[in-house]
Every structure is written in C-alpha cells, then in structure tokens.
Amino acid sequence: MSLFEKLSILGTSAEYDVCSAWCGNSKGRPAIPGVYHSKLPNGKSISILKTLMTNECSNDCRYCMNRAGRKCGKATFTPREVTDIFENLKGKNIIQGLFLSSGLGKKNPTECMENIVEAARILRVEKKFNGYIHLKVLPGADYSIIREAAHYADRLSINLEAPNSSRARELSSVKEFRSDVLRRMSWISGLERQGLIKSGHTTQFVVGASGESDLELIRASSWLYEKMRLRRTYFSAFEPVEETPLATHAPTPKTRAHRLYQCDFLARDYGWNTGMIEQALDDYGFLNLNEDPKAVFAKKNKDLFPVDVNAADYRTLLLVPGIGPTGAKRIIEARKENGSGIETLRQLPKLGIIINRARPFIELNGNRQASILDFGM
Numbered sequence: 001m002s003l004f005e006k007l008s009i010l011g012t013s014a015e016y017d018v019c020s021a022w023c024g025n026s027k028g029r030p031a032i033p034g035v036y037h038s039k040l041p042n043g044k045s046i047s048i049l050k051t052l053m054t055n056e057c058s059n060d061c062r063y064c065m066n067r068a069g070r071k072c073g074k075a076t077f078t079p080r081e082v083t084d085i086f087e088n089l090k091g092k093n094i095i096q097g098l099f100l101s102s103g104l105g106k107k108n109p110t111e112c113m114e115n116i117v118e119a120a121r122i123l124r125v126e127k128k129f130n131g132y133i134h135l136k137v138l139p140g141a142d143y144s145i146i147r148e149a150a151h152y153a154d155r156l157s158i159n160l161e162a163p164n165s166s167r168a169r170e171l172s173s174v175k176e177f178r179s180d181v182l183r184r185m186s187w188i189s190g191l192e193r194q195g196l197i198k199s200g201h202t203t204q205f206v207v208g209a210s211g212e213s214d215l216e217l218i219r220a221s222s223w224l225y226e227k228m229r230l231r232r233t234y235f236s237a238f239e240p241v242e243e244t245p246l247a248t249h250a251p252t253p254k255t256r257a258h259r260l261y262q263c264d265f266l267a268r269d270y271g272w273n274t275g276m277i278e279q280a281l282d283d284y285g286f287l288n289l290n291e292d293p294k295a296v297f298a299k300k301n302k303d304l305f306p307v308d309v310n311a312a313d314y315r316t317l318l319l320v321p322g323i324g325p326t327g328a329k330r331i332i333e334a335r336k337e338n339g340s341g342i343e344t345l346r347q348l349p350k351l352g353i354i355i356n357r358a359r360p361f362i363e364l365n366g367n368r369q370a371s372i373l374d375f376g377m
Contacts, residue, residue, distance in 0.1 A: 001075060003085055008033040009075040013055040013066055016236060017101050017136065017159070017204070034085075035095055040132055040199075048132070049086050050099040053077050053115045057103035059139075061161070061172045062245040063209045063238060066103045070243050076105065079119035087127060097132035098123065109140035117145060120152035134199075139180035143187050150191045155199040155231075158184050163220035167210040189228045200231030207260065208238040208252030215278065215285030218263055222274040225267065232268075235260045259287040266294065269325055270318045295321045298361050306363040309348070310341035322357030341365075 011034025034051040054076040055066045065072065077085075082100065089095045100119060102112050116135055123129040135149045137158040149156060160181055162168040168177035175181065188201045203224065205217055217235070224230040237252040263280070266272040279300050280293035288296055298305060298321055307320050309331055317328035330351040335341045342348070345364055349355050 006075040009073045010052045014050045014052045046096040048097040048099050049095045053102035054105045055103050056105040059104055059174045065241045079115050082119040083122045099134040101136035109138040110142040110145050113138045113141045113145050117149045124152045139175050150196040156188050156197055157202040159204040161206045162210050163212050163216040167212045170210040202232040204234040206238050207235050207257050213285035214287045255289045263293050305361045308363050310365055320358050320361045322354035327352040
C-alpha cells in the first residue's frame with residue numbers, strides 16, 4: 001500500500017477528532033486527505049496534517065468508525081512514514097502544523113503512543129521543525145510516555161467523549177472513564193502546571209451519543225476548567241456510522257453543538273458562572289436550539305434590564321445580547337473619550353454591537369428605546 005493510499009484511509013479516519021472549534025473544510029472532506037484547516041490557540045488559522053498512526057483499535061466505542069470488529073480498510077503508518085509525508089506537504093507549502101492521534105491497535109496503549117511520540121521527536125530533533133504540533137494522549141498510556149510527549153508537543157489532548165462515568169459506560173465496555181481517561185488528564189494537567197505544554201491541553205465530547213443532557217456537558221466542562229486547568233472543550237455532534245451499534249441512532253443537530261460552544265464562550269470569555277449558564281436550560285436540562293442562550297437568560301432575568309450603556313460596568317454590559325467582550329470594551333473606551341458618553345445608539349453598531357439583538361435590553365441615559373425608529377437609523 002502506498003503512502004498516499006494509507007493517508008487516504010488514516011486522514012479520513014481522523015476527521016471526527018476535533019482539533020479546534022473550526023477544524024475542517026468548507027466543502028466537506030479535504031481535497032488532499034488528512035489536510036484540514038484549523039485555528040491555533042493564538043487565533044491564527046493554518047493548515048495542518050491531521051491523521052492517525054493506525055485505525056486498528058481494540059476499543060469497542062459504539063459510535064466510532066474505527067471500533068474493534070468493524071470491517072473497513074485498515075492501515076498503519078510508521079513514524080518515519082508520517083514525517084516523510086509531513087515534510088513533503090510542508091515543502092509544498094500545503095501545511096504548517098501537525099495533529100497526530102492513533103487507534104489502540106494490537107499493542108498496549110503505551111506502545112501505540114510511543115509511535116506518536118517518535119514521529120514528533122523526529123520532526124523536532126532531526127528535522128528541526130519548530131511549528132505547531134498537537135499530540136493525542138491515548139487512554140491507559142503510562143505517565144512516562146505522556147511526559148515525553150509533553151517535551152515535543154505544543155498541545156496535548158485526551159478525549160473524554162462522555163460527561164461522566166455512567167454515560168461513558170453507554171459508549172464503551174472497555175475504556176474506564178476514571179482510571180483510563182481522567183487519571184491521564186490529571187497527569188497532563190500536572191505537566192501543564194510545570195510549564196511543559198505551552199498551549200495547554202483540551203478534550204472533546206461526542207454530543208448526543210450517550211443520551212446525555214446539555215446540563216451534564218456544561219457541568220462537566222465547568223469542572224474541567226476549574227480542576228484540570230483545561231484550555232478548551234470541543235463538542236462534536238454525533239453522526240451515525242454504518243456497521244456500528246449506533247448506526248440507526250439519530251444524528252445530533254449541528255445547532256446543538258453550536259449552542260454548547262456559545263455556553264462555553266460565556267464561561268471562558270464572558271466570565272459567566274455555571275449557575276448563570278444553567279438558567280438558559282429548559283426543565284429537562286437542554287438548550288433551546290432556536291435561540292442564543294444569552295437571549296434566553298436575558299428573557300428569564302427581566303429585572304436586570306434594561307442596561308444603560310452610559311452607566312453599566314463591563315460585566316453588566318456583557319449580560320446584554322449582542323454585546324461581546326470587544327464591544328463592551330469599546331463602549332467603555334468611547335465613554336472615556338467623550339465626556340458626555342454615548343450620545344446616540346446609532347454609534348453602537350460602529351463599536352461592534354449587534355443592535356437588533358441588543359435593542360430590547362438597553363437604554364441610553366435612562367431612556368429606553370421602544371422602537372428601532374428611535375435609533376435614527
């Protein structure tokens with residue numbers, strides 16, 4: 001089997017492993033197998049080689065295209081093969097970074113992960129590559145190999161897939177949530193505290209595969225940020241795969257993952273606590289697919305509104321739908337520059353405010369705008 005044939009299999013097999021909130025190709029699968037667009041931790045967009053070392057796996061995850069026993073084309077890279085492909089694509093200016101994961105083949109998790117780390121070592125030490133490398137930590141891998149991975153990677157990640165032990169048991173009879181996954185995440189967190197992983201560590205949930213509620217996912221994310229110093233949580237909407245136990249399970253709407261990302265932004269970028277975010281949930285613990293969670297919160301807390309854009313502090317401005325961190329900062333800066341503050345609400349769109357969303361929840365110097373016509377727009 002040629003290297004390109006292997007990449008066609010293993011690059012496609014890696015597509016469900018999310019490496020950023022924007023990681024993919026606008027027209028579906030990439031034109032070159034394994035080449036995806038991604039946003040780095042600093043916000044810069046690059047193209048990366050994203051592939052598995054092998055798609056053979058001993059785990060029986062019910063949703064996974066690479067689960068044990070599933071009949072599909074199997075392939076395995078050696079570390080040298082991965083670095084040869086990487087060097088070839090990088091030399092053609094097609095890629096600038098690497099995301100490397102693996103199935104749990106016939107070897108134990110540590111031996112499988114040794115191949116991941118060896119590929120990173122070759123790039124860093126022999127090829128002198130100093131660009132972005134993201135390595136996946138395999139459930140059950142030894143601490144020693146995870147620590148070695150931290151010396152070569154900008155970012156490490158291990159996927160929880162489910163928000164808690166009971167939901168994880170719905171997905172696999174082999175992986176043990178606490179010992180195989182959470183313990184490894186704790187080790188990664190310790191390495192990050194030592195300054196060995198400059199871009200931190202992340203995880204991923206498969207949304208809708210185990211029957212979990214949004215409440216469970218939001219609480220799990222909050223705990224991970226607080227206790228594990230997690231840098232990002234990613235949400236992958238479940239998609240059924242043929243020849244798996246969940247092949248007839250309904251796909252999860254992409255909008256559900258989008259709403260969870262909005263809640264994640266509220267927690268990380270807006271400073272909202274879990275209790276505030278939970279107010280956007282219905283009685284069954286789910287988010288409204290048709291409405292922004294911030295707008296749901298605002299409608300449930302009418303006593304907090306309207307907010308006077310000339311009097312409110314930064315955190316209060318962030319409660320308003322249509323006003324994000326950048327817009328809130330610009331409002332405060334504009335008030336400082338002009339002694340009389342914001343003189344007309346028509347100034348707000350120029351500051352990055354989505355006025356149609358903000359309008360019902362704001363006022364100017366005590367005067368609430370009842371109509372879009374009052375804006376003079």
